[in-house]
Amino acid sequence: MALNRKDLNGAARGLGLELAVLAALTAVAVLISTIIIWLS
């Protein structure tokens, strides 16, 4: 199964978006944790 240029670009974009989602979710988790620890 050969990868063409379109596939490579797509793969890079897909992996980038997955990392971005993880970063966003982590940021939300840090924010919630900070608020909870601060309140308690």
Added chain:
Amino acid sequence: MLLRPNRSDARRIAFALGRVILVVGAAGLLPLAWAIGKREWASAVAFVLMIGIAALIGSVSTLVAPKDPRLRWSHGMTVLALAWLAVPALGALPLYLSGHYGSMVDAFFDAMSGVSTTGLSVIQDLDHLSESVNIWRHALQFLGGQGIVLAALTFFAATGILSLYYGEGRDERIFPSVMSTARFIWLVSGVHAAVGVTVYTLEGVSRLGYSWSRALFHGANVFMAAFDTGGFTPQSTSLMYYHSLTFEVTTAVLMIAGAISFSLHHMWWRKREGSFKNLEVRTILITFGITLTLGLVGLAAQGLYNDVGSLTRRGFFQVLSAHTGTGFATVSSSDLADWQGLAFVGMAMAMALGGMASSTAGGVKSLRVGLTVRAIFDSVRGALLPEKAVVSRTYRQNGQRHLTPQLAQSVMVISLLYVGLYLAGAAVGVAYGYPLQDALFESVSASAAVGLSVGITSPTMPVLMKIIMIGQMWLGRLEFIAAFSLVGFVASWVVGE
């Protein structure tokens, strides 16, 4: 009146089932090669035996090949249900022969846990299991996660088993042709494999001090279990074994990749706009936010983690592992059992809801959750508005779609069946004397193909509980429909005319 299946029906089913089993035999070549390379001769013999049986069954199925091998919908569903029993039965053979299982039931339990991408295990002394058998456990998860039938149709597309594709929880085609869809799924998996295994291996060699061979062994196994939301690990202490932030972050990315639908992968890869407007994506983001908040608040309220770093790292990873249906843990089973109150509620909800449809995750699935909430909301709105008011019943999922009463009904039926399965398993656990909370946790974990455990799942668990959990994993992975078709097929065979 039920129509009794004829010989032609049986031959079509046997032929397709034989093809699927041949693929499993072919997959056994990978651990066989590893066993030979590592001079694990006892394991090599076990794999030769399994491959031989698969080849024999495949050959016999070729002998009974019907003139027209095309399968009707009911045939396809029956093959699927049987395949998801036959494959773990065959896959259990090398596991049992390894000597690390107390009985064939235990080996079948782990094989079913593997192909259903659950990750619960009743193995004994995992840390001393031969590498090749350990690879086979993870390969079963990869095979199950990718879809046994998807693998089969990739090789045997011409033999008319394409209708099976839809029964493995992959009810939408990304491309007009199923083969193009299969190619895209393998492409996405291949790219993630290349990146994931490379990162794990380099981390193993550079930071953990492993040899290249050992790093590749761990990297490949953890990749297969992470991307296919399985949750098996080569060592008994799950991801804690590595004490590596790189492993945790890479695994988190792979778990997300595994839990999102291949349709969404396609939208992201091909730069299609509007993916974040889809009901499914919005639902999973909202439910993840809710369960994460519940989990973190619960953990903080219990005072288990008192600083932002450890609360975030432990809480976030466990909730993500639960919601994606993976089952990796960075805390021990006994620590997880201490997660009470809101932390338990958050984890149980995350496991029960699961990932996206047409992904490798289990559980109710976010599209069903979103549609159920939308249907309830529309019904309430319809009741509150004047009688003649027209209620718009649409939702956005790759374009505007109509939420018909039939769709709402089928979605709610499946969702209710999952809830019933969760509760039934919990009732069995309670009947055996386990606390309700622990029994419910384990039941949801098995039915939603997660694999997190609070300690109930063990080699000493009652045999009947093991068998019931096997059934839960089977039903949960098949999303009920194929299992019902098998029951219908058997019933029509017995009482049909």
